[in-house]
Amino acid sequence: MSASSDTRTASSRLPRIGLIPQILIGIVAGLILASLAPSTAASFAILGDLFIGALKAVAPILVFVLVMAAIASHQRGQPTQVRGVLMLYLIGTLVAALVAVTASFLFPTSLIIDAPRADGTPPTGIAEILRNLAMSAVDNPVHALIEANFIGILAWAVGLGLLLRNASDTTRRALADVSDAVSGLVRWVIRLAPLGIFGLVANTFASTGMSALADYAQLLAVLLGCMVFVALVTNPLIVFLYTRRNPYPLVFACLRGSAITAFFTRSSAANIPVNMALCERLDLHPDTYSVSIPLGATINMSGAAITITVMTLAAANTLGIGVDFATAFLLCIVSALAACGVSGVAGGSLLLIPMAASLFGISADVAMQVVAIGFVISVIQDSTETALNSSTDVLFTAAACRSPRAQTRLAGND
Numbered sequence: 001m002s003a004s005s006d007t008r009t010a011s012s013r014l015p016r017i018g019l020i021p022q023i024l025i026g027i028v029a030g031l032i033l034a035s036l037a038p039s040t041a042a043s044f045a046i047l048g049d050l051f052i053g054a055l056k057a058v059a060p061i062l063v064f065v066l067v068m069a070a071i072a073s074h075q076r077g078q079p080t081q082v083r084g085v086l087m088l089y090l091i092g093t094l095v096a097a098l099v100a101v102t103a104s105f106l107f108p109t110s111l112i113i114d115a116p117r118a119d120g121t122p123p124t125g126i127a128e129i130l131r132n133l134a135m136s137a138v139d140n141p142v143h144a145l146i147e148a149n150f151i152g153i154l155a156w157a158v159g160l161g162l163l164l165r166n167a168s169d170t171t172r173r174a175l176a177d178v179s180d181a182v183s184g185l186v187r188w189v190i191r192l193a194p195l196g197i198f199g200l201v202a203n204t205f206a207s208t209g210m211s212a213l214a215d216y217a218q219l220l221a222v223l224l225g226c227m228v229f230v231a232l233v234t235n236p237l238i239v240f241l242y243t244r245r246n247p248y249p250l251v252f253a254c255l256r257g258s259a260i261t262a263f264f265t266r267s268s269a270a271n272i273p274v275n276m277a278l279c280e281r282l283d284l285h286p287d288t289y290s291v292s293i294p295l296g297a298t299i300n301m302s303g304a305a306i307t308i309t310v311m312t313l314a315a316a317n318t319l320g321i322g323v324d325f326a327t328a329f330l331l332c333i334v335s336a337l338a339a340c341g342v343s344g345v346a347g348g349s350l351l352l353i354p355m356a357a358s359l360f361g362i363s364a365d366v367a368m369q370v371v372a373i374g375f376v377i378s379v380i381q382d383s384t385e386t387a388l389n390s391s392t393d394v395l396f397t398a399a400a401c402r403s404p405r406a407q408t409r410l411a412g413n414d
Helices: 003-013 019-036 038-042 045-073 082-106 126-137 141-147 150-166 169-190 193-207 211-243 248-265 272-281 286-299 302-318 325-339 348-360 364-376 378-402 404-413
Strands: none
Touching: 019 038, 019 193, 019 248, 038 193, 045 141, 045 150, 045 169, 045 193, 045 248, 045 272, 045 286, 082 211, 082 286, 082 302, 082 325, 082 378, 126 150, 141 150, 150 169, 150 286, 169 272, 193 248, 211 248, 211 302, 211 364, 211 378, 248 272, 248 378, 272 286, 272 378, 286 378, 302 325, 302 348, 302 364, 302 378, 325 348, 348 364, 364 378
């Protein structure tokens, strides 16, 4: 036996390091570099920028091709669980808002409102948000792909997929081949996650650190506490009630496989390819997750509902405005509905705070100062919010696919 073959045999016996351990190594390495050599760490920002840019570039075409191919090849009568996923999205977002209200009452927070006015124009109400969502659905398909408008991408992909059901087998096979090719390209990009996250961590901690967050420690504690509670308590409870199974193996799989990358990319859209790959590893039905994952990146925003609710109630407490239960419950509904339109608003959940604050008669000038505080803490708040939003997309998709009702329907079609 040659020396080279001995080397290959020995290397094959070594345990391969999985993607998640590689990402954790990248995080630790980035923290160490940012602590020891901040100026050097900032130069590695290009790795993070390239990784996020690649994810954002591939996500729109992935969603468009995958959804269209999945619907075109879908056999009539074969069950999907998209309706169940949508119900879980709505319930999860509303429960998250209720958790935020409860925490704000238990731990009232005051703000030092002397921040500079934030830029941006907040929406005037729910009607404007819903109108923006409807207009996004009828966007030009080329423009939707260029601007990563996932509502428009989904609308065109679903429409074309339905019409292509009647296409020839050759056409549908070609669509499936293109879908497989794009999925393979996505897997290549995801393999670069450890390097990309290393660059993101090194640059973030080298440039911002944590000193700017000290003045808002209590606000951050309430926000992060709510998000952790939703991730580890209420979401698992919802999944248990829906599936009648121990939810935590699935919860931790989603947190490991989705939340870590989402935390550092801070973009639900950029995390769509990661979530698609995770759904494939969990052996979920492609006809379900090809629609539910991009849709969840647009409308399933538990973390956004928490941010809107906590910061609005903090502003009300700072100004000495009393909040009764009826108004707080109305805020939950407004926050849940508004969170569904986060993707259509520049600035995300933060620029929806003035709309929610108007329920308490808080002026736009004061509300925009609260928004400015939100941008200060966004290095932690927005990262955690995105991690919760994105991991919940996979969690609820998996729950819908593994519910007793879904398993019964699948068994009936075998």
